[in-house]
Amino acid sequence: MSEPDAAGAGAAAAVPLAGLFAEADRQLTICNACRYCEGYCAVFPALERRRDLTSGDITHLADLCHDCRDCYTACMYVPPHEFALNLPAALSAVRRDTYDEYLPRVPWPRTRRGAMLAAGLAALAILAVLGFAVGGAGGAGAAAPAAGSPYRVIAYPALVAVFGLLAAWSVVVMALSAARYWRATNGRGLASPAALAAALRQAATLRNLRGGGAGCSYPGDEPSGARRRLHGFVAWGFAACVASTVAAAISQDFAGDPPPYPVLSAPVLLGVAGGAGLVIGCAGLLALRRADGRQPAGDDPAHSDPAREDPALARRGYALLTGLLLLAVSGLLTLVLRDTAAFGPVLVVHLAAVAACFAIAPYTKFMHAVYRFLALVRDRAEIPQKSLAAAAGRRPYA
Amino acid sequence: MSAPEPSPESAPWDVVVIGGGNAGLVAALTARESASRVLLLERAPVALRGGNTRHTRNVRCVHDTGDVYTPGAYTYDELWCDLCAVGDGPADEDLASLTVRESASVPGWMTSHGIRWQPPLTGTLHLGRTNRFFLGGGKALVNSYHRAAAAACVTVWYDRTAEDLEFTEHRCTAVVVSGPGGTERIEARAVVCASGGFEANIGWLRQYWGSAADNFLVRGPATNDGRVLAALYALGAEPAGQERGFHSVAIDARSPRFDGGIATRLDSIPFSVVVNARGERFYDEGEELWPKRYAIWGRNIAGQPGQIAYSIWDSKVNDLFLPPMYGPVAAASVAGVAAELGLDADAVAATVAEYNKAVVAGSSFDPSRLDGCRTDGLTPPKSNWAQPIDTPPFYGIAMRPGITFTFMGVRVTREARVRTVEGGAFRNVFAAGEIMSGNVLSSGYLGGFGLTIGTVWGRIAGAAAARAAS
Numbered sequence: 001m002s003e004p005d006a007a008g009a010g011a012a013a014a015v016p017l018a019g020l021f022a023e024a025d026r027q028l029t030i031c032n033a034c035r036y037c038e039g040y041c042a043v044f045p046a047l048e049r050r051r052d053l054t055s056g057d058i059t060h061l062a063d064l065c066h067d068c069r070d071c072y073t074a075c076m077y078v079p080p081h082e083f084a085l086n087l088p089a090a091l092s093a094v095r096r097d098t099y100d101e102y103l104p105r106v107p108w109p110r111t112r113r114g115a116m117l118a119a120g121l122a123a124l125a126i127l128a129v130l131g132f133a134v135g136g137a138g139g140a141g142a143a144a145p146a147a148g149s150p151y152r153v154i155a156y157p158a159l160v161a162v163f164g165l166l167a168a169w170s171v172v173v174m175a176l177s178a179a180r181y182w183r184a185t186n187g188r189g190l191a192s193p194a195a196l197a198a199a200l201r202q203a204a205t206l207r208n209l210r211g212g213g214a215g216c217s218y219p220g221d222e223p224s225g226a227r228r229r230l231h232g233f234v235a236w237g238f239a240a241c242v243a244s245t246v247a248a249a250i251s252q253d254f255a256g257d258p259p260p261y262p263v264l265s266a267p268v269l270l271g272v273a274g275g276a277g278l279v280i281g282c283a284g285l286l287a288l289r290r291a292d293g294r295q296p297a298g299d300d301p302a303h304s305d306p307a308r309e310d311p312a313l314a315r316r317g318y319a320l321l322t323g324l325l326l327l328a329v330s331g332l333l334t335l336v337l338r339d340t341a342a343f344g345p346v347l348v349v350h351l352a353a354v355a356a357c358f359a360i361a362p363y364t365k366f367m368h369a370v371y372r373f374l375a376l377v378r379d380r381a382e383i384p385q386k387s388l389a390a391a392a393g394r395r396p397y398a
Numbered sequence: 399m400s401a402p403e404p405s406p407e408s409a410p411w412d413v414v415v416i417g418g419g420n421a422g423l424v425a426a427l428t429a430r431e432s433a434s435r436v437l438l439l440e441r442a443p444v445a446l447r448g449g450n451t452r453h454t455r456n457v458r459c460v461h462d463t464g465d466v467y468t469p470g471a472y473t474y475d476e477l478w479c480d481l482c483a484v485g486d487g488p489a490d491e492d493l494a495s496l497t498v499r500e501s502a503s504v505p506g507w508m509t510s511h512g513i514r515w516q517p518p519l520t521g522t523l524h525l526g527r528t529n530r531f532f533l534g535g536g537k538a539l540v541n542s543y544h545r546a547a548a549a550a551c552v553t554v555w556y557d558r559t560a561e562d563l564e565f566t567e568h569r570c571t572a573v574v575v576s577g578p579g580g581t582e583r584i585e586a587r588a589v590v591c592a593s594g595g596f597e598a599n600i601g602w603l604r605q606y607w608g609s610a611a612d613n614f615l616v617r618g619p620a621t622n623d624g625r626v627l628a629a630l631y632a633l634g635a636e637p638a639g640q641e642r643g644f645h646s647v648a649i650d651a652r653s654p655r656f657d658g659g660i661a662t663r664l665d666s667i668p669f670s671v672v673v674n675a676r677g678e679r680f681y682d683e684g685e686e687l688w689p690k691r692y693a694i695w696g697r698n699i700a701g702q703p704g705q706i707a708y709s710i711w712d713s714k715v716n717d718l719f720l721p722p723m724y725g726p727v728a729a730a731s732v733a734g735v736a737a738e739l740g741l742d743a744d745a746v747a748a749t750v751a752e753y754n755k756a757v758v759a760g761s762s763f764d765p766s767r768l769d770g771c772r773t774d775g776l777t778p779p780k781s782n783w784a785q786p787i788d789t790p791p792f793y794g795i796a797m798r799p800g801i802t803f804t805f806m807g808v809r810v811t812r813e814a815r816v817r818t819v820e821g822g823a824f825r826n827v828f829a830a831g832e833i834m835s836g837n838v839l840s841s842g843y844l845g846g847f848g849l850t851i852g853t854v855w856g857r858i859a860g861a862a863a864a865r866a867a868s
Contacts, residue, residue, distance in 0.1 A: 033661040033723040036455055036535030039516030051721050073541060074534030076452035076659055080445060083661070212533045213514055221541070 020097055024058050024090045030083055037071040039212040042379050049382060060185040062094035063375035070211035072307035073221045092310040099367055102184065104176040116363040123166055123359035124352055130158045148260035148338035153347050166358035173362035178370050187374060189381020199376035206231055219292035230284035234324065237277025244270035260338055268335065278328035282321045289318060316365040327353050410585035411437045412867040414573050415592060416560040416626055419449035420849055421831025422592035423543040424856030427511060430550045433864035439558040439575060441621050448540035449594055450618035450803055453659035455536060456529040457853065458846035459501040467515045470527040474498055485842020489639055493837045496812060500854040505530055512542040524689045529846040562629045563589060569825045587867035588826040590859045595804035595832040596624020597644060598656060606641040613705035615649055617800045620656040627833055630808050636817040638809035639836015645843035646696020649800030651706060652724045664797055665719035667695060668783050670711035671753050674702040677745030684782035687768065693843035696799035708739050710794040712787045718765050726793035735794040754786040803848065805836040814859035826866040828859035
């Protein structure tokens with residue numbers, strides 16, 4: 001079998017942005033005349049509220065797409081049909097381009113990769129200088145930190161400085177990207193509590209990976225709920241890890257209870273649950289990705305060309321999952337090994353990983369969470385207005 | 399994949415089903431309930447399997463109460479009346495009423511074989527109560543049935559074309575099949591023919607339509623050439639249905655010759671005026687609600703010079719119907735649209751001006767019902783949704799007849815057995831779906847009823863074939 005990913009990457013890179021949008025527009029226009037897929041996800045009802053698509057519309061629809069591929073499996077116009085629809089591939093190509101498009105413009109570095117490298121290296125440098133130069137033991141105050149406390153390795157003020165700085169950087173770059181995205185897709189509805197609540201509900205339950213009830217046609221063309229469940233493990237695992245950090249901060253700074261925390265405490269329980277969720281979810285999704293990559297290509301007479309995600313975006317998906325997996329495993333190890341001599345080195349690795357991830361997150365596929373959530377908000381905000389319009393001028397066969 | 403099948407020579411199959419569309423799949427699944435070895439022959443490769451069923455989206459069934467998918471009851475009497483109101487009414491009243499009666503159990507059967515449903519699609523307001531939409535459309539339905547077939551150990555062979563049936567007396571003994579490995583003889587105890595109509599066989603259509611057939615577009619695959627139907631006729635099967643009976647709608651003249659499916663259909667007609675190549679109107683565009691009339695427009699256009707017609711509308715109504723796949727031509731004047739469409743601009747402008755003058759002022763335009771907005775003193779009239787075409791930009795699209803399927807097929811008994819011209823019936827050959835739709839339909843069509851015929855008769859034929867095989 002040929003190497004479809006590599007070939008696809010070359011082809012995709014050769015197509016200019018206008019070409020990707022033109023192709024998505026061609027396909028979506030056929031979809032809007034057909035409409036068989038509107039029961040699967042939010043993309044099709046949103047498409048049906050539009051007639052002439054702008055590039056902002058296409059970006060919005062691309063981010064609304066959760067790549068469940070049910071539309072591809074159900075489509076009678078996929079290759080070898082001459083209409084040659086492959087909407088999941090077309091929309092993921094648009095996503096890949098727009099993820100870069102909305103990053104804040106800086107004079108240097110010019111490329112996403114360069115920015116990632118610069119941010120990651122800067123993070124590690126800051127960590128090294130502030131953290132390890134200042135040193136651990138005793139830095140947090142008068143009393144020496146207990147065994148198993150992170151402050152034996154890195155002083156508390158240094159920890160706060162490094163991660164506060166990196167978190168602020170991450171949030172600012174993400175916010176700037178989000179703002180650019182929001183303007184470009186003519187976003188509206190952030191001020192609407194109803195739209196926000198509905199979008200949060202859809203994001204929290206991954207409603208758009210349900211595929212009308214059957215689940216995702218992924219990997220392969222058999223519907224399955226595995227992807228939605230595994231993605232839920234990742235998302236909720238990540239949230240639990242954030243909550244664990246917050247709980248630790250509260251314990252220390254408000255309850256005056258410094259680490260290490262007992263096993264039956266909020267920071268440890270949340271951290272363990274979150275870490276386990278991330279490990280299960282990331283490992284599972286990586287396995288699904290591998291299986292998806294092994295799907296037969298178009299030269300297999302038994303199958304039409306599978307609905308491949310844009311190859312560059314697929315690589316970013318691998319990278320994000322691998323990064324999160326590394327974070328989770330190193331985080332769990334700091335707990336398991338906190339009473340051993342390995343604690344220090346493991347914590348250093350974990351902190352370095354966290355620092356690097358904070359710094360490069362805005363340049364990674366992590367941004368799909370931001371853009372997709374904004375797309376959901378905009379989508380939910382469209383609905384009440386439109387149903388009012390529909391009630392005013394009932395459309396018979398629209 | 400299941401265990402290797404015994405070679406066809408070793409033992410005859412209990413039931414061989416010819417055709418992998420809805421009717422064939424339903425017949426195979428039903429036959430497998432009581433027959434042990436069931437083979438389904440699909441002419442297409444996997445990627446294109448399902449025939450015309452790939453392009454379907456709903457099924458019209460009797461239901462005495464509403465539910466979330468079909469809000470409101472649709473009784474036997476109402477469906478029967480709807481069927482009587484299209485074309486020349488039911489072809490064979492006995493078989494048609496059997497079809498309508500049996501339709502009531504179709505949705506439950508489909509659900510139990512893996513079909514999922516969705517609320518009525520946007521833009522199909524008038525179909526929501528009568529027709530049940532399956533999630534994802536026809537290809538998703540075909541995929542679900544194949545999943546059920548695999549679970550039930552029905553054998554499916556792809557890329558197989560049934561060429562002929564071999565008979566001993568009135569009993570079929572084998573199906574002659576061509577495929578990638580050449581021609582082979584497949585022995586069968588019973589055969590279900592669910593191979594569709596002959597709409598893609600332009601030469602055959604020409605026998606009844608003359609050269610007009612050269613201008614027909616075919617909405618389904620080019621493989622629907624009626625090969626099995628022709629073989630059955632040659633073997634003495636009795637024809638059923640009108641030679642010119644077909645389901646045909648107005649589709650974009652730019653559509654592919656074959657297999658364009660749903661996306662090429664145009665729903666602008668009730669909100670537009672339709673002119674022929676001479677720039678003259680020829681039929682009441684607002685005669686009835688669109689789902690009750692969309693199926694006559696293929697035939698209407700087939701009767702016009704050059705088998706082409708043009709729908710022309712203005713910006714007031716542009717958002718009231720599904721956006722055309724290829725987009726309309728647009729111009730600042732009606733004459734401009736006509737010129738772009740290659741029509742006599744003056745003639746079309748005069749037709750539209752005459753129509754505009756005839757529109758009766760005062761009624762309230764309402765696309766959701768027969769609104770009585772009509773013309774006065776115009777021939778032919780426009781009975782509903784008539785508004786002056788006066789607000790630029792103006793739009794237009796050229797349309798051709800898009801043939802969905804032909805009705806003329808084989809006559810069957812109440813248990814789907816194929817009748818013969820001698821007055822009897824083949825002992826073990828059955829038919830289901832479009833190949834026997836001429837027993838039910840005459841010249842008109844009712845949206846979603848093709849799936850009903852296929853499912854009802856697929857079940858009847860599958861069960862009867864299994865009985866005949868035992």
